[in-house]
Amino acid sequence: MDVMPKWAEVALVPLISLILAAVLSALVILAIGEDPLEAVNLMVTGALGSTYGWGYTLYYATNFLFTGLAVSVAFHAGLFNIGGEGQAMLGGLGVALACLLIPWPHWSLALLGASLAGALFGAAWAAIPAFLQAKRGSHIVITTIMFNFIGAAVLNYVLVNLMRPAGQMDPATARFPDTTNLPTLHDILAPLGIAFSKSAPANVTFLIALLACVLVWFLLWRTWLGYEIRSYGKSEPAARYGGISPVAITMIAMLISGGLAGLMAINNVMGEAERLVLNAVEGAGFIGIAVALMGRSHPFGVLLAAILFGFLYQGGAELALWTSIPRELIVVIQALVILFTGALDNMVRMPLERLFLMLRRSRA
Amino acid sequence: MTSLQKFLGATAALALSAGAALAEPALIFDLGGKFDKSFNEAAYNGATRWAEETGNTFRDIELQSEAQREQALRRFAEAGANPIVMTGFAFGDALGQVAGDYPETDFVIIDMVVDAPNVRSVVFNEHEGSYLVGMLAAKASASGTVGFIGGMDIPLIRKFACGYAQGVKAVNPDATVIANMTGTTPAAWNDPVKGSELTKAQISQGADVVYAAAGGTGVGVLQTAADEDILSIGVDSNQNHLHPGKVLTSMLKRVDNAVYQAMTDGPGMEKGFNVMGLANGGVGYALDENNAELVDDSMQAAVDAAAEQIASGELAVHDYTSDDSCPALSF
Numbered sequence: 131m132d133v134m135p136k137w138a139e140v141a142l143v144p145l146i147s148l149i150l151a152a153v154l155s156a157l158v159i160l161a162i163g164e165d166p167l168e169a170v171n172l173m174v175t176g177a178l179g180s181t182y183g184w185g186y187t188l189y190y191a192t193n194f195l196f197t198g199l200a201v202s203v204a205f206h207a208g209l210f211n212i213g214g215e216g217q218a219m220l221g222g223l224g225v226a227l228a229c230l231l232i233p234w235p236h237w238s239l240a241l242l243g244a245s246l247a248g249a250l251f252g253a254a255w256a257a258i259p260a261f262l263q264a265k266r267g268s269h270i271v272i273t274t275i276m277f278n279f280i281g282a283a284v285l286n287y288v289l290v291n292l293m294r295p296a297g298q299m300d301p302a303t304a305r306f307p308d309t310t311n312l313p314t315l316h317d318i319l320a321p322l323g324i325a326f327s328k329s330a331p332a333n334v335t336f337l338i339a340l341l342a343c344v345l346v347w348f349l350l351w352r353t354w355l356g357y358e359i360r361s362y363g364k365s366e367p368a369a370r371y372g373g374i375s376p377v378a379i380t381m382i383a384m385l386i387s388g389g390l391a392g393l394m395a396i397n398n399v400m401g402e403a404e405r406l407v408l409n410a411v412e413g414a415g416f417i418g419i420a421v422a423l424m425g426r427s428h429p430f431g432v433l434l435a436a437i438l439f440g441f442l443y444q445g446g447a448e449l450a451l452w453t454s455i456p457r458e459l460i461v462v463i464q465a466l467v468i469l470f471t472g473a474l475d476n477m478v479r480m481p482l483e484r485l486f487l488m489l490r491r492s493r494a
Numbered sequence: 495m496t497s498l499q500k501f502l503g504a505t506a507a508l509a510l511s512a513g514a515a516l517a518e519p520a521l522i523f524d525l526g527g528k529f530d531k532s533f534n535e536a537a538y539n540g541a542t543r544w545a546e547e548t549g550n551t552f553r554d555i556e557l558q559s560e561a562q563r564e565q566a567l568r569r570f571a572e573a574g575a576n577p578i579v580m581t582g583f584a585f586g587d588a589l590g591q592v593a594g595d596y597p598e599t600d601f602v603i604i605d606m607v608v609d610a611p612n613v614r615s616v617v618f619n620e621h622e623g624s625y626l627v628g629m630l631a632a633k634a635s636a637s638g639t640v641g642f643i644g645g646m647d648i649p650l651i652r653k654f655a656c657g658y659a660q661g662v663k664a665v666n667p668d669a670t671v672i673a674n675m676t677g678t679t680p681a682a683w684n685d686p687v688k689g690s691e692l693t694k695a696q697i698s699q700g701a702d703v704v705y706a707a708a709g710g711t712g713v714g715v716l717q718t719a720a721d722e723d724i725l726s727i728g729v730d731s732n733q734n735h736l737h738p739g740k741v742l743t744s745m746l747k748r749v750d751n752a753v754y755q756a757m758t759d760g761p762g763m764e765k766g767f768n769v770m771g772l773a774n775g776g777v778g779y780a781l782d783e784n785n786a787e788l789v790d791d792s793m794q795a796a797v798d799a800a801a802e803q804i805a806s807g808e809l810a811v812h813d814y815t816s817d818d819s820c821p822a823l824s825f
């Protein structure tokens with residue numbers, strides 16, 4: 131039996147964790163001689179106070195949505211995929227190849243093709259660790275994190291030696307042709323009479339990420355396959371007894387997970403940079419783990435957590451722009467949020483559970 | 495946090511207006527960070543020197559993500575910062591997009607050429623400076639084997655390595671140059687432990703002089719070289735003082751001068767393409783009291799002669815990035 135009512139589980143625990151993280155961050159900001167209220171104000175107005183701020187917040191959130199969903203799906207199968215970073219990197223390679231090699235007539239077709247390529251490359255990068263786990267029992271945590279480094283090396287080699295235009299200093303591909311440029315939220319919202327900032331990078335991919343949330347929810351809770359994934363994740367012996375193949379579920383869950391991570395590339399590579407640069411992913415794969423933990427591996431929770439982290443990223447950028455708070459401290463603030471919502475979850479949960487138990491007893 | 499922030503956001507006035515009317519210059523550091531003891535720090539030192547001499551202030555930001563390149567450029571330009579200086583070739587693409595939108599703002603980009611009427615592009619002939627320290631390395635080496643430790647395997651670092659190898663081979667055609675890169679992720683620019691391990695590996699292969707062109711990673715290279723009693727060569731800033739008597743010399747890349755000059759010239763500066771080489775003091779090697787005993791007169795004379803020849807155009811050092819190949823070293 132659940133000790134806490136559902137609303138407390140879903141809303142109260144993360145909220146208290148966040149407040150704790152905010153208080154600690156405020157103390158840290160105070161300790162280096164800056165005004166925490168001013169800092170909070172800067173972060174909120176910078177990230178949420180204008181369509182420009184929202185444009186960046188949603189852009190980052192889109193990245194985290196894909197990687198967060200990727201971690202969630204694997205997590206439901208009891209697999210801890212921390213290779214989102216490498217899978218998104220390879221997804222970027224797939225997207226770049228699709229955009230550069232095929233002359234797309236229209237962005238919608240390009241988006242379709244690039245999504246497919248990104249997901250395929252991401253899934254392929256997840257397939258090897260998945261196979262090793264399913265057939266050989268090599269632990270997925272170890273293999274996926276090692277594949278992050280292999281992925282970085284592959285990308286480095288490909289960019290420096292194969293895909294870099296001759297004479298270019300920057301290890302990056304050429305710019306994608308104009309027909310592959312995705313419409314930004316500015317372009318999408320303008321016909322509706324909403325003036326959205328032109329310079330912000332949020333683009334149509336955000337809508338695709340929302341669609342992915344719905345599809346993941348549908349997959350996990352409304353299909354046979356989702357049921358098998360979840361039951362395998364809850365108990366492998368029980369699932370095996372029920373006739374579920376561990377090899378198949380491990381492979382399928384990891385392929386979906388890798389595909390989702392690879393899909394991230396349509397946002398950062400195709401939507402924002404419009405070319406593939408060396409550190410296109412920049413940690414979004416790892417933030418995805420925090421997002422999935424915080425969102426309790428539920429698509430809706432992942433959406434909220436992704437927006438929160440998007441806010442922290444964009445708010446942090448504004449903080450770095452207009453104050454002398456060093457960037458390391460902004461990382462500290464982000465880390466505090468991760469620490470409290472992910473790692474120190476039980477610190478908040480257990481006293482709360484005791485509190486609810488007491489309440490229930492006194493009522494009985 | 496959210497409810498607290500909503501409350502504060504609603505009650506407090508727009509804080510951004512504070513930054514709306516600045517006419518001070520801005521400096522944008524690349525992802526390596528402000529205090530890397532090397533490239534970015536040199537830029538910071540140049541800006542600080544300008545600020546101290548003029549009593550003015552400047553704004554700066556250390557980037558955290560690729561998407562912030564264009565963002566920081568636009569935000570500073572919209573806030574009226576002028577000129578806006580940025581360090582690193584990775585800004586090239588973003589600046590190319592942004593520069594046209596702010597014709598009244600002057601931009602200065604270091605390590606990259608952007609062709610726009612309001613951009614000053616400053617590039618350095620790192621291969622020339624590296625050639626000189628390569629000559630010194632070959633002269634100081636007893637084993638005939640010298641090492642090179644780069645950050646990431648990117649064209650810019652190959653340019654350093656290639657110039658260095660040419661200098662080594664010019665003095666001792668039979669010398670062996672061992673070249674290693676630290677890593678494949680941007681963490682390679684700030685990984686002193688890995689730098690230290692690579693140094694040990696190169697020592698075990700016989701290297702007795704090691705040149706680090708790896709940002710913050712070089713700190714570990716220099717440290718290990720000093721601990722293991724071999725010589726090292728610093729990069730970008732003068733790093734001779736880090737281990738007096740153990741650092742043979744440093745390849746100077748005067749990013750500080752470029753930044754100082756840009757801020758001194760201020761808005762309305764001369765735009766265009768600036769090459770900072772041996773001829774105009776943009777690159778060079780460091781000689782001070784910390785390494786005076788390591789570089790004897792004959793070594794100095796030989797290197798200075800080569801420097802003069804390069805400056806006059808008599809001696810051409812091959813630039814790796816000109817045709818993506820290197821005559822003295824294969825990657």
